Amino acid sequence: MYRYIVNRLLLVIPTLVGAAILVFTLMRLIPGDICVVRLGSGGGTFDERAVTACHAELGMDRSVLLQFVDFLWGFLNFDLGKSMWSGKPVAYEIVTRLPISIEIALMATIVAVAIAIPLGTISALKQNSWVDLFVRVFAIAGIATPSFWLGIMLILGILSVSQAFAGAPWMPPIDYVPLWQDPIRNLSMAIWPAITVGYRSSAITMRMTRSAMLEVLREDYIRTARAKGLLEKIVINRHALKNALLPVVTLIGLEFAFLIGGLVVTEQVFNLNGIGRLFVLAIANQDYTLTQALVMLVVAVSIFANLVVDLAYAWLDPRIRFA
Amino acid sequence: MRSRYGAACIGAMLVTVLPAAAAETLKHGGTLTYLIPADAPPSFDGHRETTFATVHSAAPFYSVLIRIDPQNPSSTTDFVCDLCTEMPKPTDGGKTYTFKIRQGVKFHDGSPLTAADVAASWEMIIHPPQGVLSPRGSDYAMVDTVEAPDDATVVFRLKFATNAFLPGLADPFAWIYKKAILDKDPHWYEKNIMGSGPFKFVDYQIGQSIKGVKNPDYYRKELPYLDGFTAIYADKQAVRVEAIRSDRAEMEFRGLPPSARDELVHALGDKIAVQESDWNCGSIVTANHKKKPFDDVRVRRALTLAVDRWHGAPALAKIAVVKTVGGIVFPGSPLAATRDELQRIAGYWPDIDKSRAEAKRLLKEAGAEGLSFELLNRNVDQPYKYVGTWLVDEWSKIGLKVSQRVVPTGPWFEAMRGGTFDVVLQANCHSIVNPALDVTPYLPGSAENYGYYTDQHELDLYDKMLRETDPQKQHALMNDFENYVTDEQAHAMVLPWWNRIIPYQSYVKGWKISPSHYINQDLATIWLDK
Secondary structure (H helix, E strand, O other), X not given: OHHHHHHHHHHHHHHHHHHHHHHHHHHXXXXXXXXXXXXXXXXXXXXXXXXXXXXXXXXXXXXXXXXXXXXXXXXXXXXXXXXXXXOOEHHHHHHHHHHHHHHHHHHHHHHHHHHHHHHHHHXXXXXXXXXXXXXXXXXXXXXXXXXXXXXXXXXXXHHHHHHHHHOOOOOOOOOOOOOOOOHHHHHHHHHHHHHHHHHHHHHHHHHHHHHHHHHHHOOHHHHHHHHOOOOHHHHHHHHHHHHHHXXXXXXXXXXXXXXXXXXXHHHHHOOOOOHHHHHHXXXXXXXXXXXXXXXXXXHHXXXXXXXXXXXXXXXXXXXXXXX | OHHHHHHHHHHHXXXXXXXXXXXXXXXXXXXXEEEEOOOOOOOOOXXXXXXXXXXXXXXXXXXXXXXXXXXXXXXXXXXXXXXXXXXOOOEOOOOEEXXXXXXXXXXXXXXXXXXXXXXXXXXHHHOOOOOOOOOOHHHHOOEEEEEEXXXXXXXXXXXXXXXXXXXXXXXXXOOOOOHHHHHHOOOHHHHOOOOOOOEEEEEEEOOOEEEEEEOOOXXXXXXXXXXXXXXXXXXXXXXXXXXXXXXXXXXXXXXXXXXHHHHHHHHHHHHEEEEEEEOOEEEEEEEOOOOOOOOOHHHHHHHHHOOOHHHHHHHHOOOOOEOOOOOOOOOOOOOOOOHHHHOOOOOOOOOHHHHHHHHHXXXXXOOOOOOEEEEEEEOOHHHHHHHHHHHHHHHHOOOOXXXXXXXXXXXXXXXXXXXXXXXXXXXXXXXXXXXXXXXXXXXXXXXXXXXXXXOHHHHHHHHHHHHOOXXXXXXXXXXXXXXXXXXXXXXXXXXXXXXXXXXXXXXXXXXOOOOOOOOOOOOOOOEEOO
């Protein structure tokens, strides 16, 4: 096991270098110039000499090759550089936004698992019943409904309901306070995006749980377990569900990795200052250094989540051994 | 339903008028919470930035030398002192301005503010040292030197007399910094805040909020009325509207579209007040003269003749942040074309049928009937996409087949700067109404002119207008310039001007709308009636 983990961690290095080369190249292919966006996006006039000075300040007057060597060297030295937009260290920009993204991702995953696994299991056990039909409709609706739309509807619903019943419209806080500073305020802000995103995530996981369970329930060993006279509860929980969870865990891991940097619109809808919103801004502002670092972060999170998922396999299925 | 909205809007607007007439008891205290429609400013240094996000974040912390009269913000001549004691009369044939600086003003660190600080700040803007960005530096091409002969005097010496100087001096980004800090590190103000304004800096959470607290040593006695402010960054419009509706925030200062105004008024009735103003932002359409057939003046004239501004503007005003029909100069300002003058310019003729018939004739003569081309537009809803879509429809009425290419800001600039477009829709936004400088994007060779042409006659007309100091003669010269640019050569066409709409909680008092979201942002006179 230890050897397997070390090998997997060593493989991270070429993957990250490959991603670095790819993102560096792709960013330079996007038309635009951060200095012009910065000086001109307000629609006003600006001095062309300021653009030249800005290029020099950001090192954009150097050759692309030199910029790439600089980036790679910084990356290998764990120096992500400074945001070309704000001038602040990239690490600071990311670390400032990471807590809210991790919190939402964790809460959304909890919401998703809490909904998906019981409902998916029940749906499989009651296949083709009205319960199954309801769960499937619920799941398909979750996949079909865009999270940002659901988020907007949720806020409008809260506003309207609070106005109707309390006399004054209420909406969740729009400025983030860390959980340890003010838990109530923090949770009253974070719970809504967690539900919004968690619902979508639960819908996908629910369908996977259902289909995996249906497959497992038809296996010989389940029939054998029942023939032995085991209680149905034990058959389902110990023999069926545990095996059916293998693909579900993979899915949850990938979803979690996506939630860290992928809540682009949901973060905007709830005014969350997270990684997804930062990602959009970095690309819109053509902030090369920040975008590169964010892509690397998402790649690293995905690799780590996959590793955790693979390790979880061993726990769920004793037949799997890592050489 | 629509008429009910309309009535509600009128009612809400009255709310803003009635309190002004009634005697109100001014209240001190409270914290104003407002929204900034951006993620975060790139830096806090007003001298180097051009975005309102910097102004809305940091203006309350700073003083300026002079500013436009907050009660008459559309004026081009009504300037008042902030750090000076009296508006000076120019001497030396209009080429020397001597300002006396208030005594006893302190920076927030307790050190005294002197004329040397004012001169150093302006030097940094007008003559930035190597490595320092000053995007508005070219606005001060007329300034020769800035001197501080003693602690209470600042002298600006100009190369030539011009009416464009004082409005330029009232630039809302021209904050006064401490000379000692600038001397030590001219980049210090990018990441730090230390001014002499009505509020002192308390806290900044990147991308979240910025907070200020009342400056007890502020030189304008009794001000500010508020104990402090919190500004929350919220770039999504829906969030801002909902936040105002639920009173999480009292207002935003940039501007919301008519639909948001109507939604708030409908939901909250007289708890919402609304102020509106023409916005010093124009929409310009420029044809790329390097691309055929736009090198032909007949084709360019046809483009502008096809657009029915007089009927289009009122309709557009219901859905987009545009309203008033105007020429190249901010509507209503002394250099702006009168309605009669406008109606003689191509595209403003009162008879649209005659105008479009002429457009078709010109296209036929130029061999460009049924021309197909692409309108390059910016991926910003208000007002770009609304105006762009309207424009495509207007052009279809003379048989043109126009498609719209909407791209994000970066590629939009890239296409304009690379000349890889047919026709582009762009904005021309400014702070203080300063027509002589505000029209520079129409000049060939200016950084924001993407027509790709040279025209010495146009430059001569502009130069003559810029140097004229008699208001009436300058108006006539501006009129000549406008006719030449938008009619005779049709180098560019102007669409209805933007309209600034600010709905806010009606208990917020003491704020007056201006034609720019950059000005009147020090919050000193705002108070809360609750």
